[in-house]
Amino acid sequence: MMMHTTLAQLRTLKLDGLATGLEEQLTQPGMAAMSFEERVALLVDREVHCRNDRKLLRLLKNAHLKYTQAAIEDIDARSGRGIDRCEVMSLALGDWVSAGHSVLITGPTGAGKSWLACALAQHACRRGYSAIYQRVPRLQEELRIRHGSGAFGKWLLQLAKTDVLVLDDWGMGATTARPDTIS
Numbered sequence: 001m002m003m004h005t006t007l008a009q010l011r012t013l014k015l016d017g018l019a020t021g022l023e024e025q026l027t028q029p030g031m032a033a034m035s036f037e038e039r040v041a042l043l044v045d046r047e048v049h050c051r052n053d054r055k056l057l058r059l060l061k062n063a064h065l066k067y068t069q070a071a072i073e074d075i076d077a078r079s080g081r082g083i084d085r086c087e088v089m090s091l092a093l094g095d096w097v098s099a100g101h102s103v104l105i106t107g108p109t110g111a112g113k114s115w116l117a118c119a120l121a122q123h124a125c126r127r128g129y130s131a132i133y134q135r136v137p138r139l140q141e142e143l144r145i146r147h148g149s150g151a152f153g154k155w156l157l158q159l160a161k162t163d164v165l166v167l168d169d170w171g172m173g174a175t176t177a178r179p180d181t182i183s
Helices: 002-012 016-027 029-033 036-063 085-093 113-126 136-149 152-160
Strands: 131-135 164-168
Touching (some): 085 113, 136 164
Parallel strands (some): 131 164
């Protein structure tokens, strides 16, 4: 009975990883042979992994990536594609995000620029950085909608706090200025 109360309190404190780990320890017969410190270390490790997993899921969900399954490790660098695997891996290993550098991906239609951008953004999320994917042709409409609804300022604050901003399909559509904004 006391263990059910403890598990409920752990879940109330939002220590779900710790509670799940404790439940697993109670069902495994070999855990009684481990010392208290070893068991606590396993529980803390479980909670840390659980929180990291939740953070990654939140970052990926908020990124709204076009290709959610794009991964740096899956890059197709066959000859003819124009992708230098060494350069891409140096981006994956480098600190271009924390240094505030930009990455511009150019190439012919169908070369995989959008997929590569999503893979870099997904990799940044796995390293704990925030990302947002936005198609430039849709961006103009998005700005109008947010300006009209009063959410423009809040969205700009969100963008300012974002580590990686993926602007896709740059130059694919015509940009038009609203007549009342031309000076």
